[in-house]
Amino acid sequence: MRMTLTRAGALARRRRALRALAALPLAALAGACRIREQQADALVFRHPKLFGDPQPLDALVGEFERAQGARVRRETLPASSDEQHLYYAINLSAQTREFDVLALDTIWVAEFAQAGWLRDLSHLVTHGDEHDLFEAPLASVSWRGRRYALPWFVDAGLLYYRADLLAAQGLAPPRTWVALQDAIHRVRAGQPALHGFLWQGKQYEGLVCNALEFIWSHGGDLGAGSEAAARGLAFMRRLVTAGVSPPFVTTLTEEPSRVLFGRGRALFLRNWPYAWSLLEGAGSAVRGRVGVCALPHSAGHASAATLGGWHLGVNAFSRRAALAERLAAFLAAAPAQKALALAYGYSPPRRSLYADAELTAARPFLGSLGALLDAARPRPVSPYYVAVSQVLQSEFSAVLCGRRAPEAALAAIARRHRALEAG
Amino acid sequence: MRLRAARLEPWVLMSPALLLLAAVTALPMLYVLWLSLQQRALFRPARFAGLDHYLRLAADERFWNALGNTLYFAAVSVAVELALGLGFALLLERAGRVRALVYGAVLVPWAIPSVVSARIWEWMYHPEIGLLSYLAGRPVNWLGDPALALHAAIAMDVWKSTPFVALLLLAGLQGIPRELARAAAVDGAGAWTVFRRITLPLLAPVILVAAVFRTIDALRVFDAIYVLTGGGPANTTETLSIYAYRVLFQELDFGYGSALAVVVLAITGIAALAYARLLRARIE
Numbered sequence: 001m002r003m004t005l006t007r008a009g010a011l012a013r014r015r016r017a018l019r020a021l022a023a024l025p026l027a028a029l030a031g032a033c034r035i036r037e038q039q040a041d042a043l044v045f046r047h048p049k050l051f052g053d054p055q056p057l058d059a060l061v062g063e064f065e066r067a068q069g070a071r072v073r074r075e076t077l078p079a080s081s082d083e084q085h086l087y088y089a090i091n092l093s094a095q096t097r098e099f100d101v102l103a104l105d106t107i108w109v110a111e112f113a114q115a116g117w118l119r120d121l122s123h124l125v126t127h128g129d130e131h132d133l134f135e136a137p138l139a140s141v142s143w144r145g146r147r148y149a150l151p152w153f154v155d156a157g158l159l160y161y162r163a164d165l166l167a168a169q170g171l172a173p174p175r176t177w178v179a180l181q182d183a184i185h186r187v188r189a190g191q192p193a194l195h196g197f198l199w200q201g202k203q204y205e206g207l208v209c210n211a212l213e214f215i216w217s218h219g220g221d222l223g224a225g226s227e228a229a230a231r232g233l234a235f236m237r238r239l240v241t242a243g244v245s246p247p248f249v250t251t252l253t254e255e256p257s258r259v260l261f262g263r264g265r266a267l268f269l270r271n272w273p274y275a276w277s278l279l280e281g282a283g284s285a286v287r288g289r290v291g292v293c294a295l296p297h298s299a300g301h302a303s304a305a306t307l308g309g310w311h312l313g314v315n316a317f318s319r320r321a322a323l324a325e326r327l328a329a330f331l332a333a334a335p336a337q338k339a340l341a342l343a344y345g346y347s348p349p350r351r352s353l354y355a356d357a358e359l360t361a362a363r364p365f366l367g368s369l370g371a372l373l374d375a376a377r378p379r380p381v382s383p384y385y386v387a388v389s390q391v392l393q394s395e396f397s398a399v400l401c402g403r404r405a406p407e408a409a410l411a412a413i414a415r416r417h418r419a420l421e422a423g
Numbered sequence: 424m425r426l427r428a429a430r431l432e433p434w435v436l437m438s439p440a441l442l443l444l445a446a447v448t449a450l451p452m453l454y455v456l457w458l459s460l461q462q463r464a465l466f467r468p469a470r471f472a473g474l475d476h477y478l479r480l481a482a483d484e485r486f487w488n489a490l491g492n493t494l495y496f497a498a499v500s501v502a503v504e505l506a507l508g509l510g511f512a513l514l515l516e517r518a519g520r521v522r523a524l525v526y527g528a529v530l531v532p533w534a535i536p537s538v539v540s541a542r543i544w545e546w547m548y549h550p551e552i553g554l555l556s557y558l559a560g561r562p563v564n565w566l567g568d569p570a571l572a573l574h575a576a577i578a579m580d581v582w583k584s585t586p587f588v589a590l591l592l593l594a595g596l597q598g599i600p601r602e603l604a605r606a607a608a609v610d611g612a613g614a615w616t617v618f619r620r621i622t623l624p625l626l627a628p629v630i631l632v633a634a635v636f637r638t639i640d641a642l643r644v645f646d647a648i649y650v651l652t653g654g655g656p657a658n659t660t661e662t663l664s665i666y667a668y669r670v671l672f673q674e675l676d677f678g679y680g681s682a683l684a685v686v687v688l689a690i691t692g693i694a695a696l697a698y699a700r701l702l703r704a705r706i707e
Contacts, residue, residue, distance in 0.1 A: 086672050093465075093675075115465055201567075203655025248550040250567030250656045260551065383466060387674040394485070398657035401569045 042071040043323055047103035048084065048310070049076050051274070056343030064330050070323055081105060081205065085386065092117040095317045100324035101331075104149055104311045106140045106378060107385050112313065113148035114383035119314040119321055122147045124329045132334075136307040137349045140378040148313060150332035151349040153340065155308030156376035157213050158369075160261060160269040160279065163291035165191075173293040175303075177217070177235065180268060180296045181244050187267050197239060198257040199270035201249040203397035208379065208389055209306035210270060211236055211396040216304030216377060217297035222392075223417070226410050233399045233406035235298070240400065250400055262286055270295060272308060273347055273373075276365050292365070294372050307376040309349070341366060347373055384420040391416040452688065458681035465675045476682035486683070488658055489666040492573060493690075496648075496662060497641035500580045504637055505630065507581065508588025515589065516596050526590075533586040541650035544579045548651075566652050569659040576648045576660055580641065588633045595629030596622070628705055635698040642691045663687045 050057060054074075061072050077084045085108060091098060092112065104112065112118045125147045130138065137151035159180075161173055165187050174180040184196035200206035214236045215221065220229030239245040249257075254271060258278060261269035264285045269275070279290045294303040312328040314321060330336060337348035342362055347369055353359055354370030361367075382388060395413050398404035404412075462472040480486050511529065518525050532540065547554045548565035556562050565575045599622060607617050645664035648654070654661035654669075664687060671680030 082673060089465075089675055111465070202653065203657070204653050246550070246562075247564045248562070248567050250564065251550070251652075256549075265551070387676075390669060390674065393655075394658045394661075397655050401567075401657045401659075403569060403657045 042073040043101065043320060043327055044099040045072055045074050045101045045103075045327065046077055046099040047074065049079065050344060052344055056339060060331065060336050060339055064327055068323065068326060072327060075099065077103070088112070088117075092315070092317075096315070097317055097319050100315055100318040100320060101328050102313050102315060103152065104313050106137065106307055106309055106311060107389070109141050109149050109311060109313065110143045110381050111383045111385060113143040113146075117316050118148040119316050119318070119325065120146050120148060121150060121314060121325065121328065124150060124325060132350045132352050134349045134351065134374050134376070136376045136378045137309060137311065140307060140381055141311050143381070143383075149311035150313075150328055152310045152312045152332050153337065153346040154349040154373050154376065155272045155274075155347065156305035156369075156373045157209060157270055157295055158273060158292050158305065158372060159295045160271060160275060161291050161293065162264075162267050162286065162289055164289040165194075165267055166291075173291055174268075174296050175294075177296045177298050181242070184244055184267055195246050195260070195266035196244045197268040197270070198245065198252060198261055198266045199249060200252050200254055200257060201240075201245075201397075201400055202251050202253050203393050204253065205389060205393065206253055207396050207400070208392045209308065211392070211399075212306050212377075212379060213270070213295055213304050217295060217301055219298070219301040222380060222410070222413060226407070226414075229410055230406040231298075233396070233409065236396075237399055237402060237406070241402070250397070273345075273366075273369060277345055280365075292368070294375070303375065305372060305376045307378045309347075349373070382417075384417075387420055388413075388417055455681045455684050455688070458677055459679075459685045461678050463677040463681075464679070472678055476679050479679065480682060480686065485658065485661075485666065486663075486686075489661050489663045490686075492660060493642060493644070493662045493664075493687075496573060496577055496580070496644060497638055499574075500577045500584070500641050501634060501637045503577070503581050504585050504588050505634060507585045508592055508633065509626075509630070511585065511589035512592035512596055515593050529586045529589060531586075532583045535583070537583065537647040538650050540579065540583055541647045544575075544582075545651055548575055567656055569657050572652055572656060572660045576651055579647060579651065580644065583647070584637060584640070588637060591633045591636075592626065592629055595626045598629075599625045628702060631698055631702045631705065635695060635702075638694050638698070639691050642694060643687060663690075 045061070057074070061074065064070075065072055078087055084105070088102065088104075088108070092115070109118070121141075125133075125138075133151055134154060137154050138147075141147050141149040141151060159173070163173075166173065166183060169183070169186050171183050171186065174183055180197060188194055188196065199210050201210065211233065212222075215229045215232035218228050218232035218235060220226065220232045222229065240247055240249060254275075257269060258271055258275045260266055261271075261275075262279050262284055276290075276292065278284065280287055295305055297303040312332050314324045314328055318324045334348075334350055334353060337346075337350060338353055338356060338359055340346050341348050341353065341359055345363060345366060347366060348354075351370065351374065354367060359367065379385065380388060391413055395404065395409040399406050399409045459476055460472060460474070462468070462470045462475075515522065515525060515529070535543075545566070546552075548556075550556050550562040550564050550567075553565075555565060564571065566572050603621050603625075604617050607621055612620070643664050644662050645668065648660055648662060649665055649668070652660040654665050663683060667680055667683035667687060670676050670683060674680075
């Protein structure tokens with residue numbers, strides 16, 4: 001009798017515990033709903049992950065919230081560029097209202113604008129802005145004469161070099177490709193194991209940026225001037241066959257190339273501005289021995305760097321477009337860009353900020369980049385860029401591996417481009 | 424009347440399962456097939472395209488390249504996996520007391536997610552600091568050389584999938600009565616003859632099952648290669664699934680991408696049917 005009683009008690013207890021457990025997800029759901037309700041009226045800002053502490057950006061957003069009496073929620077995008085593009089494309093083609101302000105890679109604006117997913121922000125770009133902003137980002141936010149985004153921060157390809165090794169040979173940083181090869185030749189005479197020039201040659205978007213720099217710095221361009229463009233691509237191939245770059249450059253992306261250079265294994269590296277703080281940071285094997293300059297060019301032509309970076313756009317389907325426009329304009333204005341440059345080292349797209357004494361004093365490296373970033377060039381501004389890039393990646397990779405002659409690759413690229421434009 | 428009811432009963436009982444299968448398999452499949460006949464791409468008016476996409480496929484150099492890569496990858500990796508898997512299974516059968524330990528060790532590659540194993544192999548293939556270049560005694564451009572890259576991907580797949588084949592074949596081996604081998608030995612058959620005349624024929628159905636699984640997986644291969652090489656260099660490792668993914672999810676051309684997906688489906692379907700026939704012939 002006692003036995004059964006206790007068992008019944010235990011059963012009842014267990015049942016109560018189970019019921020409590022079953023209620024948990026419901027409670028969580030209710031909680032989640034409440035949070036969603038509270039935040040339903042918040043403006044949503046989608047942007048890629050920040051390099052560092054979110055506090056400075058939060059402080060900026062907080063300033064906007066107080067001034068406008070509005071609430072803003074920041075949401076981070078997926079890590080890879082492909083996933084970000086897919087995320088936006090899927091949601092915007094379904095006319096989402098889940099986000100209002102969105103950070104855009106420079107290569108997406110024409111596509112999204114043509115699709116009708118972005119609000120026309122031309123009225124937010126003042127006459128003063130047009131003079132202040134660098135040309136390349138301004139070109140890449142423009143589509144059919146209107147502006148569909150505001151330049152937020154910019155990137156450009158740079159040449160990193162081992163200042164100590166060049167100085168030991170009495171060499172200046174190279175201005176031409178010939179000088180670069182010459183420097184490699186001389187330094188390697190004493191250090192045969194050292195790699196010459198590392199850059200990004202894996203079949204991916206980074207290869208497009210690198211190859212365009214080779215083409216542009218030989219006076220060529222896609223479409224027009226294809227003879228010079230072919231010379232640029234042939235030069236890219238020759239870097240590998242002549243041993244200026246190691247064969248495995250065909251597998252390199254930004255980070256592996258930066259790591260090798262950072263371990264002191266190479267004389268030159270092509271990379272974006274982000275590499276500087278890592279190469280010069282505590283624990284770097286090459287700290288204090290690295291210099292930066294513009295990428296070299298072939299004789300008689302100008303140096304060229306591919307534009308990267310992020311713009312701010314406003315979702316065309318946003319319920320609160322006016323407020324969203326104010327947030328985009330606030331974040332893309334000089335004071336906010338200066339704060340972000342100070343906090344994260346992001347390079348602002350405004351000439352005036354590179355003359356700002358406080359900024360150049362706090363971030364001397366950034367201060368020295370102004371002219372280099374100002375000279376950057378955008379990748380083809382086209383609503384079909386993502387599809388074009390597929391062809392650019394595979395054709396450039398084929399040239400780099402010696403599987404395709406530069407002329408044949410350029411012809412294939414032109415064919416595909418025409419087919420896309422024709423629909 | 425009663426007879427008809429009796430005939431109907433199994434269908435009634437099976438209907439929930441059949442409906443579920445239809446909902447999760449047949450409908451999406453038909454939808455992809457339907458999409459492949461439509462023009463559904465950004466900036467282009469949605470319209471019925473008929474067989475346009477399939478005609479475009481026939482003239483698409485990149486498609487034929489991807490098809491070739493896929494078939495080569497599947498043929499070589501499945502053949503090597505079956506051969507190695509059979510070897511491991513025969514050894515494991517004799518492993519005796521350490522068997523449990525060896526089981527665990529063998530299963531590790533199979534248990535690692537493909538994306539993670541691709542990252543591991545990416546480091547092993549690193550020309551400067553990778554293990555394989557060290558073993559080769561000189562820097563080898565495993566992933567960046569057009570002649571090597573697809574083979575590097577095959578090696579990774581073999582490493583990952585051989586354990587699966589080995590365990591399946593081991594189960595098959597354990598199902599073969601030992602008396603047969605003993606009787607043959609009494610009749611004077613050597614180990615090779617026993618293997619060829621008794622083990623292999625009795626194991627054949629299991630080998631076929633392993634081959635079906637591996638072939639279907641290999642024909643659809645995506646994640647491991649996508650992480651390892653991204654399809655490069657010069658598209659030499661781009662498989663049909665990678666090409667389909669790019670067209671569908673990067674170019675956002677759902678019509679043409681669906682046509683590519685239908686081709687993958689058709690090829691795996693044909694492979695599965697061919698194996699099923701072989702298997703049935705064996706059993707009969």
